[in-house]
Amino acid sequence: MGQALSLFESNKDEDVRMSRALIDCFSENKTSKRIAITGVPGAGKSTFIEALGEKLCNEGHKVAVLAIDPSSQKTGGAILGDKTRMEKLSRNPNAFIRPSSAGNVLGGIAKNTYQSILLCEAAGFDIILIETVGVGQSETIVQHMADFFLLLMLAGAGDELQGIKRGIMELADFVFINKAEEHNLVKAKEAMRQYKQALHLFQAKESSWKVKVEIGSALENTGLDLVWNGIKHFYKITSDNNYLSQYRQNQSIALFEYFLQEHILQDLETNKSFQSKKAKSRKGIISGNKNPFDEAKDLSQLWIKKT
Amino acid sequence: MGQALSLFESNKDEDVRMSRALIDCFSENKTSKRIAITGVPGAGKSTFIEALGEKLCNEGHKVAVLAIDPSSQKTGGAILGDKTRMEKLSRNPNAFIRPSSAGNVLGGIAKNTYQSILLCEAAGFDIILIETVGVGQSETIVQHMADFFLLLMLAGAGDELQGIKRGIMELADFVFINKAEEHNLVKAKEAMRQYKQALHLFQAKESSWKVKVEIGSALENTGLDLVWNGIKHFYKITSDNNYLSQYRQNQSIALFEYFLQEHILQDLETNKSFQSKKAKSRKGIISGNKNPFDEAKDLSQLWIKKT
Numbered sequence: 211m212g213q214a215l216s217l218f219e220s221n222k223d224e225d226v227r228m229s230r231a232l233i234d235c236f237s238e239n240k241t242s243k244r245i246a247i248t249g250v251p252g253a254g255k256s257t258f259i260e261a262l263g264e265k266l267c268n269e270g271h272k273v274a275v276l277a278i279d280p281s282s283q284k285t286g287g288a289i290l291g292d293k294t295r296m297e298k299l300s301r302n303p304n305a306f307i308r309p310s311s312a313g314n315v316l317g318g319i320a321k322n323t324y325q326s327i328l329l330c331e332a333a334g335f336d337i338i339l340i341e342t343v344g345v346g347q348s349e350t351i352v353q354h355m356a357d358f359f360l361l362l363m364l365a366g367a368g369d370e371l372q373g374i375k376r377g378i379m380e381l382a383d384f385v386f387i388n389k390a391e392e393h394n395l396v397k398a399k400e401a402m403r404q405y406k407q408a409l410h411l412f413q414a415k416e417s418s419w420k421v422k423v424e425i426g427s428a429l430e431n432t433g434l435d436l437v438w439n440g441i442k443h444f445y446k447i448t449s450d451n452n453y454l455s456q457y458r459q460n461q462s463i464a465l466f467e468y469f470l471q472e473h474i475l476q477d478l479e480t481n482k483s484f485q486s487k488k489a490k491s492r493k494g495i496i497s498g499n500k501n502p503f504d505e506a507k508d509l510s511q512l513w514i515k516k517t
Numbered sequence: 518m519g520q521a522l523s524l525f526e527s528n529k530d531e532d533v534r535m536s537r538a539l540i541d542c543f544s545e546n547k548t549s550k551r552i553a554i555t556g557v558p559g560a561g562k563s564t565f566i567e568a569l570g571e572k573l574c575n576e577g578h579k580v581a582v583l584a585i586d587p588s589s590q591k592t593g594g595a596i597l598g599d600k601t602r603m604e605k606l607s608r609n610p611n612a613f614i615r616p617s618s619a620g621n622v623l624g625g626i627a628k629n630t631y632q633s634i635l636l637c638e639a640a641g642f643d644i645i646l647i648e649t650v651g652v653g654q655s656e657t658i659v660q661h662m663a664d665f666f667l668l669l670m671l672a673g674a675g676d677e678l679q680g681i682k683r684g685i686m687e688l689a690d691f692v693f694i695n696k697a698e699e700h701n702l703v704k705a706k707e708a709m710r711q712y713k714q715a716l717h718l719f720q721a722k723e724s725s726w727k728v729k730v731e732i733g734s735a736l737e738n739t740g741l742d743l744v745w746n747g748i749k750h751f752y753k754i755t756s757d758n759n760y761l762s763q764y765r766q767n768q769s770i771a772l773f774e775y776f777l778q779e780h781i782l783q784d785l786e787t788n789k790s791f792q793s794k795k796a797k798s799r800k801g802i803i804s805g806n807k808n809p810f811d812e813a814k815d816l817s818q819l820w821i822k823k824t
Contacts, residue, residue: 321810328808462802462809469813470795474785475778477817488777495769501635502769503628506776510784 211306211333215326229325242331243445246352248342248378249362254388258362258428259339260296265434266337267304274330275299275307277341278323278352306335320351320472324465327355349378354464357454358444359383360437363405365390365398365425379408383421384440386433390425398425417453419444487512518613518640522633536632549638550752553659555649555685556669561695565669565735566646567603572741573644574611581637582606582614584648585630585659613642627658627779631772634662656685661771664761665751667691667744670712672705672732686715690728691747693740697732705732724760726751794819 217229263273300307361382390398405423422440426433448454494500524536570580607614668689697705712730729747733740755761801807
């Protein structure tokens, strides 16, 4: 699996051909569940994913854990890249853990994550947990890949305090208030009440699914049943009303549009002649002689084929 | 002014040439203040802008009011497009009010707003108020155009309740809690306390400017001095430390990059041959035979000139 994924992440033509051939060997596993799990650092994502992953593996599922963390490249801190983080789960024969997806740019990360999902499904993993860091960018991409969005929160802090972007709250299908251990129970219940109230302000989901808020503790293995039952319930509802298949189709189209833009812009970024003309434009703009809009217009027209 | 702006908004080659010639006649007015004013519907933006605009005109300033509202195209509701909204201000000889910038796409709106700013400055307006609706998209663009971000809020509702995106709170240089009339004063003061607290959580601004929170009532003409003094203070600090000129340079470059992407993607969207190939790709993806990533890659490579 690891080798196959490295192949996908390569930019060499030969590797790209091989990775295409590889994925063509398998047909997509349409019955897999793609679950995005997000939450700020400190929300206990690793502990939660390990506990949930263990539970599911023990029930006979094959669980793949993928991680997206665009910031880890910049900060040098491999906060999601550390496999030993989920030591117990990584030793489970039914689990596959992939550290933070490589790539310097978000587009590369998106591509690698998407190919990883397809490959894991092809290899028989029926549950894909996709971990993100809750800063906005990665969730924008993951919403085109995951069926279900699980948001981990903490008791005792409003979402301002937790640095969760408002848009992410809107994506959530399930809010799990983690670390609701004995000493924290009153706060956790109060947080549950507040989140339920806040969720009332959002529009109803197209999926007809009603967002759930529950409390529990991954550390003490409480509340995980609530989450898993919620997930199963979500798939039951969205399969019955045909939402899921339509949703995945829409996701594929959205990904296509996203990757198309990425490719076009990236092709230009790696074009030396384009870059040198662009540098000239930038100079003119900085000196104050040139208008950014006109420069952009003139430059763009040189590069797009008209037929 | 109105005619000149229409020229800018035109897509005809001839008009574009004329508008370029027109803007070349003037040199940019580097001493103008570009102030973005945002807030959700109901925060009293119109009343506030009219009151502030009147005040500034009476002090001898020339004030231009521009509006950005991408949603007005969709909903058909010209919530910002109604000139009669600011009837008093629009009769002031020192004021110029431009209704919501035309354009079906955000890129077009951005272009028109930017050209309007340049034109207004060239025509001697020293204060440009740019009104947005606080939904996120338009603020992303305006942050590349405005020097100062003023956020209007209401007392008695958390920002969740007001539907302000968290990212906008982070942009704010000044939070003005409007409608702080007598019956609402206690609530307004409590809101001020909360916002001040919340702002502590954000990183310090690069400009060295410390975000201010004040209360007042545009309706009763209270608190506007606090806002205007704040704005002047901001310009004093950021001129003294050279932040402003560097910031405007960075903005121009960011706008250039933004417009460049817009142009390239738009050129492709209007290319029939590209569109027909794209439609074919979409079909393949929907039928499940094609992978969005590979389709995007193949399609992009047909259109970019290599030299």
